[in-house]
Amino acid sequence: MVGALRIAIAEDSAILRDGLVQLLVDRGFVITGAVGDPAALRSSVSQNPPDVAVIDIRMPPTFTDEGLRLALDLRSRHEGLGILLFSQYIETRYAADLLADDAAGIGYLLKDRVADVSDFVEALERVAVGGTALDPEVVTQLLGATRRIDSLSVLTMREREVLGLMAEGRSNAAIANALVVSEGAVEKHVANIFAKLDLPVSEKDHRRVLAVLRFLES
Amino acid sequence: MTPDPGEDSSVKVRIGGRELSMALTEEQKLRVKALTNTVLHEPFTARPWKELAFFLLGSGLAGVGLAFVAFTMGAGVVLAITVVGLAILALSLRSARGIGALQRSLARNMLGEEVEDPEPFLGRPGFFGWLGSRLRDRVAWRSVAYLALKVPWSILGVFVAFSLWWDAFVLLTLPLFGHGGGGSPVWGLVSAFFPAHDFNGFNSGGFTRDLAGFVLGAIFFFAAPWVMRGFVNVDRQMIRSLLGPDPMATRVRSLEQARTQTVDASAATLRRIERDLHDGTQAQLVALAMRLGMAKEKLEVDPDHVDLERIRELIDAAHRGAKEAIAELRDIARGIHPPALDIGLEGALATLAARSAVPTELSVTMQARPTPAIEAIAYFCVAELLANVAQHAQASRASVFCTQQGTWLRLVVRDDGTGGAQLTTVGSSSSGLAGLADRVHAVDGQLYLVSPPGGPTVVTVDLPLAT
Numbered sequence: 001m002v003g004a005l006r007i008a009i010a011e012d013s014a015i016l017r018d019g020l021v022q023l024l025v026d027r028g029f030v031i032t033g034a035v036g037d038p039a040a041l042r043s044s045v046s047q048n049p050p051d052v053a054v055i056d057i058r059m060p061p062t063f064t065d066e067g068l069r070l071a072l073d074l075r076s077r078h079e080g081l082g083i084l085l086f087s088q089y090i091e092t093r094y095a096a097d098l099l100a101d102d103a104a105g106i107g108y109l110l111k112d113r114v115a116d117v118s119d120f121v122e123a124l125e126r127v128a129v130g131g132t133a134l135d136p137e138v139v140t141q142l143l144g145a146t147r148r149i150d151s152l153s154v155l156t157m158r159e160r161e162v163l164g165l166m167a168e169g170r171s172n173a174a175i176a177n178a179l180v181v182s183e184g185a186v187e188k189h190v191a192n193i194f195a196k197l198d199l200p201v202s203e204k205d206h207r208r209v210l211a212v213l214r215f216l217e218s
Numbered sequence: 219m220t221p222d223p224g225e226d227s228s229v230k231v232r233i234g235g236r237e238l239s240m241a242l243t244e245e246q247k248l249r250v251k252a253l254t255n256t257v258l259h260e261p262f263t264a265r266p267w268k269e270l271a272f273f274l275l276g277s278g279l280a281g282v283g284l285a286f287v288a289f290t291m292g293a294g295v296v297l298a299i300t301v302v303g304l305a306i307l308a309l310s311l312r313s314a315r316g317i318g319a320l321q322r323s324l325a326r327n328m329l330g331e332e333v334e335d336p337e338p339f340l341g342r343p344g345f346f347g348w349l350g351s352r353l354r355d356r357v358a359w360r361s362v363a364y365l366a367l368k369v370p371w372s373i374l375g376v377f378v379a380f381s382l383w384w385d386a387f388v389l390l391t392l393p394l395f396g397h398g399g400g401g402s403p404v405w406g407l408v409s410a411f412f413p414a415h416d417f418n419g420f421n422s423g424g425f426t427r428d429l430a431g432f433v434l435g436a437i438f439f440f441a442a443p444w445v446m447r448g449f450v451n452v453d454r455q456m457i458r459s460l461l462g463p464d465p466m467a468t469r470v471r472s473l474e475q476a477r478t479q480t481v482d483a484s485a486a487t488l489r490r491i492e493r494d495l496h497d498g499t500q501a502q503l504v505a506l507a508m509r510l511g512m513a514k515e516k517l518e519v520d521p522d523h524v525d526l527e528r529i530r531e532l533i534d535a536a537h538r539g540a541k542e543a544i545a546e547l548r549d550i551a552r553g554i555h556p557p558a559l560d561i562g563l564e565g566a567l568a569t570l571a572a573r574s575a576v577p578t579e580l581s582v583t584m585q586a587r588p589t590p591a592i593e594a595i596a597y598f599c600v601a602e603l604l605a606n607v608a609q610h611a612q613a614s615r616a617s618v619f620c621t622q623q624g625t626w627l628r629l630v631v632r633d634d635g636t637g638g639a640q641l642t643t644v645g646s647s648s649s650g651l652a653g654l655a656d657r658v659h660a661v662d663g664q665l666y667l668v669s670p671p672g673g674p675t676v677v678t679v680d681l682p683l684a685t
Contacts, residue, residue, distance in 0.1 A: 115504070
């Protein structure tokens with residue numbers, strides 16, 4: 001990787017904010033700003049642009065979806081800025097809003113995921129290079145809410161696992177790693193899934209995520 | 219008018235040839251004058267004529283209405299074995315409701331009698347739901363009862379009050395037109411007492427008779443407005459009690475409001491607890507897991523270069539976080555239900571007073587124990603009020619008095635701070651004192667705030683011992 005990744009953080013809980021800064025500095029990231037509310041992040045991002053903004057969804061003043069609106073706003077102003085939304089709850093609708101037109105450089109994770117530092121850092125790096133990182137919980141909710149149960153039943157258990165990991169935004173290599181199989185085997189599964197579900201084959205990982213999500217939501 | 223001081227201060231009344239003399243005080247004289255004034259002026263004001271018009275119009279309407287409702291109801295009952303009969307009955311009740319509304323607006327426009335509209339009709343979904351609701355519509359049945367009472371009352375009123383007017387009219391106009399008495403029964407009596415004697419075509423008895431009739435007519439003329447008013451006032455009372463909102467329904471409505479407040483208050487409480495958990499314990503636990511995760515990674519990476527110092531720091535921070543999370547969780551649990559309440563209000567309040575940041579004097583004199591719900595509200599009131607004192611009042615002392623007054627519990631929380639507290643409501647959700655007031659109102663209690671700028675602030679909360 002060329003140089004250290006630059007991260008800005010908006011999180012209103014001081015304990016978590018400090019913990020995150022500690023964790024990321026420890027891992028060699030550069031923190032461009034660590035703030036507690038949307039307005040402060042806006043000015044921090046324009047003054048000292050980061051690669052990724054890590055944003056808590058519930059922030060002052062109303063503690064509802066400030067973070068989500070901030071994320072959409074930053075996306076439209078700063079092209080190529082990665083966004084990692086970070087929350088104690090997963091709302092499937094927030095994911096849908098966030099991924100409305102593009103899944104490139106978008107992440108949506110439960111705060112719990114920071115406990116597995118490597119996974120969290122990996123997700124952050126994925127978002128930084130224009131990939132996607134969706135929480136397994138988002139994928140589970142989407143799989144649970146989908147009306148395409150019949151279509152999913154044509155998949156084998158393994159293929160469903162691969163579908164889930166694919167929806168989280170993982171690359172073939174990462175999926176192979178997670179399932180402890182060869183990358184070739186993953187590629188074969190992915191090809192099968194796309195054929196069985198009649199999905200358009202895409203090269204980029206984040207296009208793949210969108211295709212899968214569209215399929216699950218429709 | 220001021221009485222002339224030279225005037226004889228007695229009134230002479232001649233009854234049966236004897237003169238009665240009554241000494242009257244100035245005040246009584248004034249009153250008699252005012253009364254005479256009123257009686258003499260009354261027929262020339264608008265009010266009696268409006269009342270007369272209302273009575274005649276309302277009676278006519280009630281008569282037609284009752285006839286219609288009675289006929290349709292009769293038809294409905296006869297056909298009640300079929301759905302059609304029930305539907306006719308329902309429509310009949312629907313029209314009774316309408317007639318009631320008409321009577322109400324008549325009273326409003328002609329008498330200025332402001333009767334609140336009764337509760338609107340709420341039909342259940344579907345035809346049979348509608349039918350059932352119509353047949354059970356209390357407002358409609360009360361309208362029917364009104365019509366059934368109003369019609370006989372109107373008949374009586376027309377006989378008594380209206381015929382007074384009619385007689386007054388006939389008797390007063392008799393000397394002018396010399397008509398035959400126009401069928402007035404009173405004229406018949408007058409004629410019997412003063413029979414006419416014809417002397418060569420000269421009606422000698424006519425003058426005395428006409429004079430007696432005229433005097434009687436005048437008396438009737440001045441008395442009629444008051445008799446009419448009596449009838450109208452009874453009608454007003456019937457309209458108020460039968461066409462206005464049902465007292466039962468009014469009570470139900472106020473209970474519904476209280477219930478809404480309670481539901482809102484408990485929703486707000488749940489939201490607060492969620493917020494506390496989210497911002498406090500959950501965040502603490504995430505940070506804790508994060509630190510342990512970092513420590514774990516540090517142990518895993520390179521067995522030869524384990525940074526023990528850093529790991530110790532991380533575990534130390536995690537340990538502190540865990541203890542803080544436990545303390546926060548305990549506070550939140552206490553916010554849901556204070557365990558101290560299990561031993562009684564006095565003990566719980568003692569804990570609160572002892573924990574208060576401002577030195578607080580406590581006095582509790584209770585003979586009976588309130589219900590748990592009231593104890594909880596009393597506890598949270600004191601907790602919130604003492605927290606307010608600590609945060610805003612800049613007080614050096616505070617006191618809490620909890621006394622029993624009959625079936626009421628009275629809490630008085632006082633501080634010597636800067637005052638200026640207000641029962642403000644922020645947006646749609648009430649905050650602080652206003653939130654407390656809502657909570658207190660939900661159990662029919664009251665919260666009073668006295669807080670002049672410069673202090674002191676006294677908040678008094680009255681709660682029923684049992685809900």
